[in-house]
Amino acid sequence: MVNEFLPEGKLIVYTHGRKYPRMEEYANGTGSCQKLPLVVLVNESSASASEIFAGAIQDNDRGTIVGRRSFGKGLVQQPIDFSDGSAIRLTIARYYTPSGRCIQRPYENGKDSKYEMDWITRYEHGEFFSKDSIKLDENLRYSTGLGRPVYGGGGIMPDVFVPQDTTGVSSYLIEVSNKGLILQFSFQYTDRNRAKLSEYDNEEDLLKYLRHQSIVEQFVRFADSKGVKRRNLLIHKSYKLLERSLYGNIIYNILGREQYIRYINQSDATVKKALDILERGEAFPKAPEATPIIEDKKDDGKEKELRRQVALLKTRHSSSTTRQSA
Numbered sequence: 001m002v003n004e005f006l007p008e009g010k011l012i013v014y015t016h017g018r019k020y021p022r023m024e025e026y027a028n029g030t031g032s033c034q035k036l037p038l039v040v041l042v043n044e045s046s047a048s049a050s051e052i053f054a055g056a057i058q059d060n061d062r063g064t065i066v067g068r069r070s071f072g073k074g075l076v077q078q079p080i081d082f083s084d085g086s087a088i089r090l091t092i093a094r095y096y097t098p099s100g101r102c103i104q105r106p107y108e109n110g111k112d113s114k115y116e117m118d119w120i121t122r123y124e125h126g127e128f129f130s131k132d133s134i135k136l137d138e139n140l141r142y143s144t145g146l147g148r149p150v151y152g153g154g155g156i157m158p159d160v161f162v163p164q165d166t167t168g169v170s171s172y173l174i175e176v177s178n179k180g181l182i183l184q185f186s187f188q189y190t191d192r193n194r195a196k197l198s199e200y201d202n203e204e205d206l207l208k209y210l211r212h213q214s215i216v217e218q219f220v221r222f223a224d225s226k227g228v229k230r231r232n233l234l235i236h237k238s239y240k241l242l243e244r245s246l247y248g249n250i251i252y253n254i255l256g257r258e259q260y261i262r263y264i265n266q267s268d269a270t271v272k273k274a275l276d277i278l279e280r281g282e283a284f285p286k287a288p289e290a291t292p293i294i295e296d297k298k299d300d301g302k303e304k305e306l307r308r309q310v311a312l313l314k315t316r317h318s319s320s321t322t323r324q325s326a
Contacts, residue, residue: 002056004031005038005063010098012056015076017093037283038063039274042156043164044119044128047071054156055097061146061285064277065158067270068128071119072154074103097156099142105154131161146287159285160277162270168241172234176223182242185222186249189215194254203251203259215246 002012008029016022040054040063051070057063074095081087095103107115114121126133140152151157176182190197200206216239224230235242244267252260265271277283 002053003027004033005036005057006031006060007034010056010060010062012098013052014096014098015093016096017076017091020076020093023093037278037281039277039283040065041270041274042067042070042158043270044068044071044122046156047073051103051156052095052097055101055103058150058156058159059098059101059142059144061144061148064160064283064285065156066160066274066277067158067162068164069122069134069157070155072103072105097150099144099150101140101142101150101152103155128164129166130163144285146285148285148288160273162273165269168238170234170238172228172231173238173241175228176219176242177245179226179228181223181226181228182219182245183249184226185219186246186253188222189218190250190253197250197254200254203255203263206251206254207247207263210247210250215250216242219246 006012006027008027010027012025012027014022014024038057040057042050042054042065046054046067047070051072051074054065054070058065075091076093076095077089078092079087079089097103105115105118122128134157136151136157137153142150142152144150148159197206197209200209216235219242220230220235244264248260248264251263
């Protein structure tokens with residue numbers, strides 16, 4: 001897919017392993033979108049092929065990456081079949097972006113729990129909510145074609161950070177989500193009202209209908225019947241998120257994935273930021289501005305005095321040489 005956006009000869013990705021020679025993939029120049037403004041969205045769930053795509057676009061300065069640091073999954077695995085029908089996947093190499101960054105997040109033998117808990121650790125350290133919470137290793141600093149700094153250490157760091165919005169999150173929302181009650185209610189509501197809901201062929205008309213059906217109140221009663229007690233203050237705090245999830249699932253059940261994505265994107269902060277970048281014509285990255293060298297005026301006097309003394313020493317040396325020659 002990334003070949004569609006890169007000009008001929010641009011490196012897309014390469015693989016390399018301890019006993020696996022470097023293998024490179026280049027764009028062949030047949031892409032139909034080579035000059036199209038491009039913004040790529042990533043977050044902590046973006047992994048594998050999506051990270052190869054984002055890394056190639058970023059390192060080649062082809063577009064802007066928006067969102068949060070990606071997952072960090074970039075291993076090359078070779079399947080080995082056994083005679084009993086079973087098989088294993090043996091890791092033989094890793095994926096690297098054009099600048100040389102390893103996509104795979106670090107792991108060590110005997111420290112499986114640390115690797116498995118990395119996603120939660122990043123959450124607890126505030127990485128999803130503040131760019132300043134992300135620790136960048138200067139030893140893993142690389143440069144794009146234009147000289148923009150990018151960092152390794154696992155995953156793809158976005159050019160534009162968009163924090164995760166937790167404004168409406170409450171313990172009530174977390175509980176009903178973890179128990180799968182939002183999905184259960186959405187399926188059951190859809191099945192009970194399929195004939196009526198099927199009368200609408202787009203999400204706008206379907207939404208107009210749903211907004212007059214007290215969907216959230218119906219859900220709260222359903223959750224109560226499943227053991228999650230009504231908590232009015234928390235429900236009020238999470239009302240918009242509950243409504244968004246319930247409406248979204250019903251739209252998905254009736255109209256499909258495309259209409260669901262269109263609805264969800266309307267209130268997605270990352271999508272809004274991407275649209276803003278495109279509308280302002282800032283999708284194509286620019287080379288970093290050179291840092292101006294500011295002279296310290298306080299040292300002007302010292303510098304002049306140093307030059308005077310050097311000139312004086314040269315004069316004395318010249319005079320001494322002349323006398324010796326004479």
